Amino acid sequence: MKKFITLLFLASFGFTNAQQAFSGKGDMKVNVGANLQDGGSGIQGSIDFGLGENFSFGFVTTYLLGVDNFNGTYGGVVYANDYKPEFQDRFDAKARINANLSSVIGVEQLDVYPGLSLGLHNFGGHVGGRYFFTDGFGVFTEIGFPIAKYGNDNDVFDHLNNQATFSLGASFNL
Template identity: 45%
Template sequence: MKNGLLILTCLITSFMSAQSFSGKDDQKLQIGANFQDNVNGIVITYDYGLGENISVGLVTGYALNLNNGLEADFDNRIDLKARFNANLGNVLNISDNFDVYPGINLGLKNFGGHLGMRYFFSDGFGIFSEFGTTFAKYKSGRLSPAEKIHNQFTANIGAVFNL
C-alpha cells in the first residue's frame, strides 16, 4: 500500500512539473496522423524556440491512403513547410502543461496558417492536435484532385516530444 501511494505521488508530481514551452532553445518533435478530404497520411514537425513566446520550425507530410479512386504521384503526396509559431500557453496561463500556438507557414505548395494545441503528461511526452488551412495557393486556377492534397483544410493529431 505504501509503495503504491509513493508511486502515485511520484506520477502526479511528474505530471504537474511538465512544461509545454520553455522559450529560447526549446525543441519539440511531433509525429502524428494527418487527415484531409480524400486523404490520410503522416505528419512530422520540428519546432525550435527563439524567444519566450516565439518558435520556428519545419513540417513535412506524406499522403499514404488515397480514397475515392484518387491517384497521385510522389510530388503531390509530399509537402514541406517552414513555419512560425506564437506560443501562447504562458500568456493564457491555463496550465504549465498546456500550450496553444497559432502560426503561419510557407511551403512547397502554398502559404497558410495553423492553430495547434499541446498537452504534456511529463517533461518529455505529450499529445498535440493541429488544424491548418491555405491562405494562398501557388498554382492558380482549378486544381486537379491530386493537386488539392496539402492544399486544403487539414487536421493533425499525435504525440509530441521534448528534445
C-alpha cells in the same frame, strides 16, 4: 469497472504530474502523428525551435498514405481507371513560425500556438495545442488551412495539399 478505475488513475496521474509545455529560447519540440483530410490520410512530422519566450520557428512535413484514386473527367481530360497520385501529389513540406501562448494564458502544461507557414503548395496558417504529461512526452493536435494557393488547380490532385487538415499525435521534448 476495473478498467474505468485504471483509466481514471492514469488520467489523474498524467494531469497532476504534467510538465511545462514551452520554455522559450532553446526549447525544441518534435510532433509525430496522423494527418486527416478530405481525399486522403497520412502522417505528419514537425519540429519547432524556441527563439524567445513566446516565439518559435520550425518545419512540418506530411505524406499522404491513403489517397483515393480518381476515375472520370477533370478539366476536360478523361483519366484512365484508378488514376493514382504521384509522390509530389502526396508530399508537402513547410517552414513555419508560431506564437507560443502557454505563458500568456497562464497554463504551463498547455502550449497553444497559432502560426503561419510557407510550403511547397501554399502559404497557410495553423492553430495547434500541446499538452505534456511528463518532461519528455505529451500529445498534440493541430488544424492547418491554406491562405494563398500556388498554381491554377489544373491537376486532379492539386486539392490534396490545398485544404484544411486535422492532425493529432505524440509530442516529444528534446
